[in-house]
Amino acid sequence: MSFLEIKNKTFLVFGVANKKSVAWCIANTLEKEGAKVIYSVRSENRKKSLSTLLKDKPVLTCDVEDQEQIDLLAKKIAAITSSLHGIVHSIAFANYTEGFKPFHETKREDFLQATTISAFSLVEIVRAMKPLLTEQASVVSIGISSDLVTAENYGYMSPIKSALEGCVRNLAKSFSKNTAIRFNTVNAAPLKTSASAGIPGYLKNYLYAEKLTFRKRAVETKEVSDTIVFLLSERASGINGQGIVVNAGMDLNYFDREVVELSMRPPK
Numbered sequence: 001m002s003f004l005e006i007k008n009k010t011f012l013v014f015g016v017a018n019k020k021s022v023a024w025c026i027a028n029t030l031e032k033e034g035a036k037v038i039y040s041v042r043s044e045n046r047k048k049s050l051s052t053l054l055k056d057k058p059v060l061t062c063d064v065e066d067q068e069q070i071d072l073l074a075k076k077i078a079a080i081t082s083s084l085h086g087i088v089h090s091i092a093f094a095n096y097t098e099g100f101k102p103f104h105e106t107k108r109e110d111f112l113q114a115t116t117i118s119a120f121s122l123v124e125i126v127r128a129m130k131p132l133l134t135e136q137a138s139v140v141s142i143g144i145s146s147d148l149v150t151a152e153n154y155g156y157m158s159p160i161k162s163a164l165e166g167c168v169r170n171l172a173k174s175f176s177k178n179t180a181i182r183f184n185t186v187n188a189a190p191l192k193t194s195a196s197a198g199i200p201g202y203l204k205n206y207l208y209a210e211k212l213t214f215r216k217r218a219v220e221t222k223e224v225s226d227t228i229v230f231l232l233s234e235r236a237s238g239i240n241g242q243g244i245v246v247n248a249g250m251d252l253n254y255f256d257r258e259v260v261e262l263s264m265r266p267p268k
Contacts, residue, residue: 004233007034010081011232012129014040014064015090016050020193022142023090024053025225033229035085038077064091064121065113074128084132086232089125089141093117094157100201106156114157119164126171126183136180138232141168142224143187145247153201165243172241182240186228189219189247211259213248223248 011030015023016039027037039059041047047059058080062073077084095110122141126133133139144154147162165185172183190206210218224246230236231244245251253259 002033004033004235006233009085010036011086012038012084013088022221022225025221026088026228029225029229065116067124070124070128078132083134084129085134086138089122091121100153103156111156115160115163118160119167122167133181136234138182140228140231141185143185143243145187145189145245146251169241184231184239185243186224187243187245188224189250191221209250212250212253214253215248219246219248
């Protein structure tokens, strides 16, 4: 018997974009453990682009900016299964088409759109899916390793990830009134994903973060996804309302000798 005991359980996974996606890595592991996965992607175009990767798998479309589409998705899933044992919320969006801007120049429409997609969509999704979620279901979203760090190139997404964590804690409390459904975030260090590649200056931050880890090796996508799969299982039944940091010690190693020496080199 598998330690995780998720065989034949059903999970809804949002956010697969390609083979490098955290969401794909999670779903792939769930399926290897014998679980059933229902995929939700943003659009028909995204579904078509994933036709080879997700061949013969149940793939539904849902633009989470639209509450009606979320409600319709719940109806479609109800036609497939009467029970969801977990949800993976691996969705984030920020409009960087105008390039990097100082935080105080953030446009209202950009901030609100990113908040809707990256944070509040979780609230709308679980509200619509609540009738389908089992008593011991688990919902996991993906955060960043520290929303207290003011990374300039991450712009307005840092406070939005703070909002996501706040939503998770309050959902854990709200759902506790009549269920044992758990809500957590896994807060990852910089990863090699296509979504991350769209952040201005991301590569330099990724390499810097790698230098800060105790092991001098960046966190791998599978390390993050394995943590999420554990949280989806009932083996993690005592963890609720938490932000689990997966960053190989990056946030504890600011005064690493190598990093200090590199930063103190005189400019050429």
